[in-house]
Amino acid sequence: MHETExxxxxxxxxxxxxxxxMLAGFGELITERSGVLNLGVEGMMLMGASVGFxxxxxxxxxIVGLLAAMLAGAALALVFGVLTLSLMANQVATGLALTIxxxxxxxxxxxxxxGTPLQGISSDIWPSLATSSPIVQQxxxxxxxxxLALLSPFVAQWFIYRSRAGLILRAVGExxxxxxxxxxxxxxxxxxxxxxxGAMSGxxxxxxxxxxxxxxxxxMVAGRGWIALALVVFSTWKPLxxxxxxxxxxxxxxxxxxxxxxxxxxxxxxxxxLPYIATIVVLVLISRDATRLKLNAPAAxxxxxxxTA
Amino acid sequence: MRLSLEARARPARIMTWASPLIAAVCSVIGVSILFAVLGxxxxxxxxxxxxxxxxxxxxxxELALKATPLLLCAVGIAIGCRADVWNIGAEGQFTxxxxxxxxxxxxxxxxxxxxxxxLMILAGIAGGMVxxxxxxxxKTRFNAHEILTTLMLTYxxxxxxxxxxxxxxxxxxxxxxxxxxxxxxDAMLPMLFEGTRLHIGALFAxxxxxxxxxxxxxxxxxxxxxxxxxxxAAARYAGFSRNGIVWFCLLLSGGMAGLAGxxxxxxxxxxxxxxxxxxxxFAAIIVAFLGRLNPIGILFSSALMALLYLxxxxxxxxxxxxxxxxxxxxxxxxxxLLAADVLINYRVRLRPSRSATAAGAARHA
Numbered sequence: 001m002h003e004t005e006x007x008x009x010x011x012x013x014x015x016x017x018x019x020x021x022m023l024a025g026f027g028e029l030i031t032e033r034s035g036v037l038n039l040g041v042e043g044m045m046l047m048g049a050s051v052g053f054x055x056x057x058x059x060x061x062x063i064v065g066l067l068a069a070m071l072a073g074a075a076l077a078l079v080f081g082v083l084t085l086s087l088m089a090n091q092v093a094t095g096l097a098l099t100i101x102x103x104x105x106x107x108x109x110x111x112x113x114x115g116t117p118l119q120g121i122s123s124d125i126w127p128s129l130a131t132s133s134p135i136v137q138q139x140x141x142x143x144x145x146x147x148l149a150l151l152s153p154f155v156a157q158w159f160i161y162r163s164r165a166g167l168i169l170r171a172v173g174e175x176x177x178x179x180x181x182x183x184x185x186x187x188x189x190x191x192x193x194x195x196x197x198g199a200m201s202g203x204x205x206x207x208x209x210x211x212x213x214x215x216x217x218x219x220m221v222a223g224r225g226w227i228a229l230a231l232v233v234f235s236t237w238k239p240l241x242x243x244x245x246x247x248x249x250x251x252x253x254x255x256x257x258x259x260x261x262x263x264x265x266x267x268x269x270x271x272x273x274l275p276y277i278a279t280i281v282v283l284v285l286i287s288r289d290a291t292r293l294k295l296n297a298p299a300a301x302x303x304x305x306x307x308t309a
Numbered sequence: 310m311r312l313s314l315e316a317r318a319r320p321a322r323i324m325t326w327a328s329p330l331i332a333a334v335c336s337v338i339g340v341s342i343l344f345a346v347l348g349x350x351x352x353x354x355x356x357x358x359x360x361x362x363x364x365x366x367x368x369x370x371e372l373a374l375k376a377t378p379l380l381l382c383a384v385g386i387a388i389g390c391r392a393d394v395w396n397i398g399a400e401g402q403f404t405x406x407x408x409x410x411x412x413x414x415x416x417x418x419x420x421x422x423x424x425x426x427x428l429m430i431l432a433g434i435a436g437g438m439v440x441x442x443x444x445x446x447x448k449t450r451f452n453a454h455e456i457l458t459t460l461m462l463t464y465x466x467x468x469x470x471x472x473x474x475x476x477x478x479x480x481x482x483x484x485x486x487x488x489x490x491x492x493x494x495d496a497m498l499p500m501l502f503e504g505t506r507l508h509i510g511a512l513f514a515x516x517x518x519x520x521x522x523x524x525x526x527x528x529x530x531x532x533x534x535x536x537x538x539x540x541x542a543a544a545r546y547a548g549f550s551r552n553g554i555v556w557f558c559l560l561l562s563g564g565m566a567g568l569a570g571x572x573x574x575x576x577x578x579x580x581x582x583x584x585x586x587x588x589x590x591f592a593a594i595i596v597a598f599l600g601r602l603n604p605i606g607i608l609f610s611s612a613l614m615a616l617l618y619l620x621x622x623x624x625x626x627x628x629x630x631x632x633x634x635x636x637x638x639x640x641x642x643x644x645x646l647l648a649a650d651v652l653i654n655y656r657v658r659l660r661p662s663r664s665a666t667a668a669g670a671a672r673h674a
Contacts, residue, residue: 083648093598
């Protein structure tokens with residue numbers, strides 16, 4: 001293969017692997033900017049993956065599947081919201097509960113769909129260009145969700161720093177008491193942020209089961225939700241850094257296939273450890289500077305809010 | 310009318326213990342609805358889930374067998390949580406404990422020596438401690454949050470186990486199944502009762518209850534742990550080392566999870582396979598919360614969770630329900646518990662709705 005073609009193939013594979021991290025990370029970043037720490041990303045992604053898969057097969061339309069997945073993610077996020085925002089439950093414990101429940105429930109509803117074949121999203125969405133060059137064919141593997149994910153950091157950047165709603169979101173995340181005193185409904189804004197995070201996680205999960213590997217299997221998210229959470233910390237809550245981190249991770253994830261291409265005969269199990277090891281490494285690099293982390297983190301992150309007046 | 314929450318002057322202690330019961334009742338209702346949706350007779354399914362596993366002596370032994378790893382992991386997790394140290398990677402420490410102890414069994418077993426088993430247990434504990442120790446090092450030295458690191462280490466450990474049983478440790482006579490050879494007889498834990506699968510690991514788990522209680526309630530270390538968790542500023546003022554507590558809690562809970570791991574593979578299994586745990590390490594988090602982060606409470610909650618595992622298997626066999634029902638019910642239970650816990654610090658009040666208040670105000674004017 002020509003070198004340019006290899007480079008394009010690696011780029012395409014990286015973008016595809018980065019997409020779920022970018023989408024779920026975007027949602028979680030917005031949630032955390034409102035001052036809420038939702039550790040249930042993995043569970044919401046799993047719900048999105050199974051509901052999106054079932055919805056697509058049942059309706060024959062991937063758009064319906066994607067919407068169903070976003071609804072499923074948001075529904076689980078709503079449970080989180082009711083528990084942590086209205087009932088002031090511990091956010092860490094509730095997030096863990098969300099993941100434990102999501103692992104079990106997605107497996108329960110997906111049990112009859114294991115091994116069901118599905119035409120992936122990417123292959124039939126663009127008009128066919130049979131005569132085009134191999135590079136264009138590679139690029140056509142990039143389905144609309146990948147492009148959406150690539151757009152998301154810029155949207156997030158604009159929303160957080162340039163829009164009025166983004167300013168209010170940051171105010172709530174930095175000091176809910178001040179935002180409350182100014183007359184903003186802290187809980188309503190946080191509910192929106194949590195639901196948005198859930199919907200994005202659902203979408204990210206559906207991308208895995210509809211486009212990345214078009215199938216459903218138990219626990220198929222395989223820790224990507226947790227990696228997305230780590231990436232939000234790595235980004236110090238900045239969307240463009242989140243995108244960069246996701247791309248880096250996309251690259252590490254496909255290292256397995258690159259190694260095979262280069263003729264490295266390493267066990268797939270050892271190569272599969274790479275993304276998790278890389279997560280620990282970036283977490284260490286970014287957390288080492290405790291002051292910087294503290295300055296960048298939303299000041300009210302994880303703290304419950306109970307309006308007394 | 311609308312419901313509103315009103316802060317209590319002081320936490321209601323009775324609710325601390327009533328809340329798990331409320332959660333359990335709500336879960337039973339939730340599970341019944343789930344069964345009805347899945348097209349199974351709810352009462353019959355509830356019977357299979359909660360009552361059938363308690364009917365024979367044999368199944369009671371199975372219950373204790375399943376409660377053993379849950380109890381060991383949960384007591385460690387709970388002690389950590391009391392100090393605000395979140396070890397949610399018990400599953401990984403469990404796995405590494407099983408690998409370390411299992412490695413000793415494969416290397417030294419079969420020579421009819423008395424020291425193999427103690428060495429395996431020590432290796433299991435050490436394996437779990439090393440795995441949690443990595444997280445402690447990253448936390449104390451680099452400030453990396455233990456929730457994410459312990460979890461990432463869990464994924465790594467599962468791949469490590471997969472590598473070993475597919476690769477260097479694979480049984481050459483195993484018909485290419487990914488598993489090690491069976492441990493020799495001298496590398497297996499003795500059984501407690503003839504004819505059951507309950508092994509002496511259950512005694513370690515039982516011992517962890519009084520030991521954990523004494524540690525938390527009667528020692529200086531326990532006092533430090535509780536202070537760091539309840540009042541970090543006061544702990545700092547008193548000069549308690551936060552890093553020391555992090556190390557202690559993670560090494561302790563890691564060692565206990567490692568012990569649970571080696572007991573599991575040297576007990577009923579007798580070999581290493583790619584999947585050695587049906588999520589005991591994660592379920593133990595629920596067990597710890599359900600038991601109010603208190604070793605005595607955890608004794609009961611681990612039995613309940615073991616019942617869920619056993620009943621879930623029963624549902625799979627007798628009512629063709631997927632095993633994932635267990636995980637769903639576990640998650641549901643934790644949801645209800647967290648919701649019910651609001652009653653510890655708040656009371657629910659019925660208040661006239663805002664519009665009604667406004668209308669009343671208008672009438673008075």
